[in-house]
Amino acid sequence: MKVRFWGVRGSIASPGPHSIRYGGNTTCIEVTTDAGHTIIFDAGTGIRPLGLELMERGQTQCAVCISHTHWDHIQGLPFFVPLFVPQSKIDFFGAFDPVYQKDLQSILAQQMEYCYFPVRELELKANIEYHTLHEGARIEYGDAVISNVLMNHPVLTYGYRVDCNGKSVFFSGDHEPHHNIYESDDTFYGEYESLIQDKVGDICTIAKDVDLFIVDAQYTEPELVHKRGWGHGSFASGLAMARRAAAKNVVFTHHDPTRTDDQLDRIAEKLKAQLRANDPSIQIAYEGLEIEVG
Amino acid sequence: MPSVSDELLELCERMPAFPASVQQVISLTSDINSSPKELVKVIDHDPVLTMKILKVANSAYFGLSRQIVSINHAVVYLGLNTVKHVALAIAAIGSLPKDNDAGFDMDDFLLHSLTTAVITRSLARIMKVPEVDAANFFVAGLLHDIGQVVFAQFKPVEFKKALQQCRDHGVSLHEMEADFCGHDHSELGAVLCETWSFPEPLVSAIRMHHLPGTGRDATPVRKCLFVANLLAARVHQPTNAPPCLDEDDLPPWVFRTFGNDFDSIIDSLSGLKTDLQQATSLLQVGKGAL
Numbered sequence: 001m002k003v004r005f006w007g008v009r010g011s012i013a014s015p016g017p018h019s020i021r022y023g024g025n026t027t028c029i030e031v032t033t034d035a036g037h038t039i040i041f042d043a044g045t046g047i048r049p050l051g052l053e054l055m056e057r058g059q060t061q062c063a064v065c066i067s068h069t070h071w072d073h074i075q076g077l078p079f080f081v082p083l084f085v086p087q088s089k090i091d092f093f094g095a096f097d098p099v100y101q102k103d104l105q106s107i108l109a110q111q112m113e114y115c116y117f118p119v120r121e122l123e124l125k126a127n128i129e130y131h132t133l134h135e136g137a138r139i140e141y142g143d144a145v146i147s148n149v150l151m152n153h154p155v156l157t158y159g160y161r162v163d164c165n166g167k168s169v170f171f172s173g174d175h176e177p178h179h180n181i182y183e184s185d186d187t188f189y190g191e192y193e194s195l196i197q198d199k200v201g202d203i204c205t206i207a208k209d210v211d212l213f214i215v216d217a218q219y220t221e222p223e224l225v226h227k228r229g230w231g232h233g234s235f236a237s238g239l240a241m242a243r244r245a246a247a248k249n250v251v252f253t254h255h256d257p258t259r260t261d262d263q264l265d266r267i268a269e270k271l272k273a274q275l276r277a278n279d280p281s282i283q284i285a286y287e288g289l290e291i292e293v294g
Numbered sequence: 295m296p297s298v299s300d301e302l303l304e305l306c307e308r309m310p311a312f313p314a315s316v317q318q319v320i321s322l323t324s325d326i327n328s329s330p331k332e333l334v335k336v337i338d339h340d341p342v343l344t345m346k347i348l349k350v351a352n353s354a355y356f357g358l359s360r361q362i363v364s365i366n367h368a369v370v371y372l373g374l375n376t377v378k379h380v381a382l383a384i385a386a387i388g389s390l391p392k393d394n395d396a397g398f399d400m401d402d403f404l405l406h407s408l409t410t411a412v413i414t415r416s417l418a419r420i421m422k423v424p425e426v427d428a429a430n431f432f433v434a435g436l437l438h439d440i441g442q443v444v445f446a447q448f449k450p451v452e453f454k455k456a457l458q459q460c461r462d463h464g465v466s467l468h469e470m471e472a473d474f475c476g477h478d479h480s481e482l483g484a485v486l487c488e489t490w491s492f493p494e495p496l497v498s499a500i501r502m503h504h505l506p507g508t509g510r511d512a513t514p515v516r517k518c519l520f521v522a523n524l525l526a527a528r529v530h531q532p533t534n535a536p537p538c539l540d541e542d543d544l545p546p547w548v549f550r551t552f553g554n555d556f557d558s559i560i561d562s563l564s565g566l567k568t569d570l571q572q573a574t575s576l577l578q579v580g581k582g583a584l
Contacts, residue, residue, distance in 0.1 A: 096355035098372065099379040134357025150358065154375035178370060181330040188331075188366065194426040195370040202359060229330075229374065 001144075001164045001293040002032045003212060007046020008285040010174070010218045010232065010254035011072050018260040023287025025049070026072035027254060029171060029214065033164045037142030038062035041160060041171045041214075046287065047076035051083075060087045063141050065148075066094035067173025068157035069107045077108060078117045088126035093139065093146065095156045096132045105130040133158065149206040151175040152199075153231035161206055167294030170207040170247070172215045174254065177237040179228060204245040211293045213238075213247035213280065216254040220267070223256075235271055242280050253285035298477060298485040305448045306486055308387060312404060314578045315340035316389040323382045330374050337381050338365035339576050341407050341436050341443070346384050347377060348433070349490040361493045364429035390443070395450035396457060399534055403442060406532040408573045411435030413522035413529070414515075416563040420552055421514050434496050434519045435526075438503045440486065441479030442467075442534065449475050457534065467534070468504050480504055506539070509547025521548055521559070528556050529570070 007025035015024035026044030033039065038059055040047065043066065054062065062082065067073055082088040094104035108130075109121035131139070135158070139146040144164040151157045153174045161170045178196040182189040207213060215238035219227055224234040233241075235252055242250040255264060268284045275282065283289070310316065318336045322328040337343045344365060351362035351372055362368050369377050390400060414435035418428040445453035456470035468478035477485075484501035499516040503523050507516075524539060526532075541556055553559035560566065 096353075098350045098353070098355065098376060099383060132355065134354075136357065136359045150356070150371060152373055154373060156356075156372065156376055181334065181369070181374070186331075191426045191429055192366050192370070195367055198360070199370050231373075231375075 001034055001162070001167045001169065003169055003214075003291045003293055004030045004032070005046075005251075005253065005285045005287060005289045006030060006050045007042075007044040007076070008253045008255055008287055008289075009044075009072070009257060010216070011257050013045045013072075013075075014257035021261040021286060022255060022259075022264050022284070024257075025287060026075065027067075028076060029253075031144075031162050031169060033142050033144045033162075034167075035143040037144060039141060039144060039146065039162055040064045042067055042073040042173070043077045043080065044072050044074070045076040045079075048079040051076075051080040055081050055085070060085070061089045063091045063093060063139075063146070065146060065158075065160045065171075066092060066104060066108075067151070067159065067171070068095070068153060068155050069097070069104070070153075070155060070174070073174075074108060074111060078112055078119070083124045083126045083128070084119075086125040086127075090126050090128050091141070092128065092130045093133050093137075093148075094131075095158055098156060103130065103132045147206060149203050151203065152178050154229070155231075157231075159203065159206065161210065165294075168210040169212040169293055170210040170214065170245070172213075172233070172238070172241075174218075174231050175216045175233050176229075176231045177233055177241075200241070200244070204241065207241070207245035207247060210245065210247045211249060212291060213242040213245060213250045214253055214285070215241065215250060217252035218254050218256045235267060239271070239279075239282065247280050249291075250280045250282045251285045251289070251291070252282070255285075298482055302444070302448060302482075303486065303489055306444055309342055309346075309444065309447060310387045310389050311340050311342040311346075311384055312400070313389040313392065314576075315343055316385045318576075319343070319381045319385040323378055323385075330369070333374075333378060333381070334365050334369060335576060337377070338432070339408060339411075339436070339573055341404075341440050342390070343381055343384055344433060345437055345440060345486070345490075347380055348492055350380050352491040354491065361491070363493050363496065364433055366429060390447070394446045396446045396453040398442065398446035398450075398453065398457065400443070400446070402533050403439065403446075405530055405574060406526055406534070407436050407439055409526040409529055409570060410438060410519070410522045412566065412569045412573050413525050413563065414518045416566060416569070417518035417522055417552060417559075418514065420562070421518060423514055423518075430493070430496060431515055431518055434499045434515050435522055437483060437487065437496075438500050438519055438523060439479055439483065440500075441471075441482030444482055444486075445471065445475050445479060452476075466504070478504075506543075506545050506548065508545060509551070512547075517547070517551060521552055525556060525560055528560065529566075 007028035025046035027042040028046030029041040031039040112121045148158040151159045157173045159172045216233045217235045217238045218232035219234045322333045351368040411432045415432040418431040452474040456474040459470045460467045471478040487497045495513045499519045
């Protein structure tokens, strides 16, 4: 199984001199299974160049697992060329929206409405299927199995795991470490803490022993203090979760749009210096990073 | 007893929440700096908001790996922002009118529900239920009479007759509801909770909250809710539905489990008065009643 990063930026695409090396496209990660099936995590702007490459390769089938429908995770879709090609067979997976009471198809179609885009979802030529996932789903796709778990973000977000011939990868989507809304002397503090521990336990069970743990690390630890409720993690919180899941390798992604290449270099050095014995190996995602899993 | 109609269940989907909590949800959600726990507190003291958020959280659309049994639980699983927006969508429906054609006193209902919720949770402590599970007991108390609000809203003529009979002849409200409305509020509440996939112990506790049973095989939440409902009426006598069971009518398990008599049980519930004052002040009910 092979993983390639096509978009590693969070919030908004951020091209420019500061992001030349790590890249400015928003989230899109390609997983190629042993038998050559394509599973894509998220459809940020990075899915545009991936679409072009898939066309070149003649790869007409893929699964697109949408972690959530915030713009930086779906905005590349209208420019994903395989959607316009009749030979394509594309399966979308994602959550039902409890607030809008709409399924994935309706939400994705919305961003292609008249005022946003010239081609309507209805006019796409590919053979498209939308699958609304329950938490804990188990989808067989080619020689791989995809499973999912609810993460913590301001909109319903799934983290995904892909297993293929004993090798595995977990992608957190956007995720903020759960925070106790009560003060430590509050009556409900203990109850809430215990609910959090159960939930984190559920996430780490899904991610247990993965070969590759891809995690949202938009912020540094000091930044996270000021961004509580924004729905993202830090390098430290991502590493903590990977340790608890006993992951073998960690890749930090979803870089803040203001984060420069030089800052990311320094963060990587600092993190590596702080690693303990038996810690997973760590790496910072950049556009074009390719990892052979297992 | 006839089954609850689909039409009535659909009407319940559109039932608005209580005025004070609707107002507070709107105000708290408009303030980006408002405290999350304040919003949670407002939601989990309103029976309609609580019921509808648990309905969303337990919806088959997500098929969550765990059943969601309290608002804190929903916040941890669905996220604060999602719960906030669901609450806002419910608030946008409007609010329950102060007066209804059934002549049903909504303030009195809310006061009884909150009192029962607080006492059910306190009794859970006597039964040494772990703190993390006690939240489910609060929810059971809060929702046990929800069927009454449904009748007041959607079957006011029939419910008015049931209330009248109950007041005039001192008979139990749930029996009169069965006669006039087709089913009683405990059955209606249970069917709602069942339809919306709430946890089974909560459903059966609501269904049985007027039946003492023998105590054998009864879940802790059922035992606590049954007794809390009677004690709540002792703390604050509801005008809508006077209680119809005295201490002498009760089976031995009640006093074996919780204390010698009603007064001594109430006395043993530490912090009850403070908890009740906090709960009721939030929804601006029961001023001077406690």
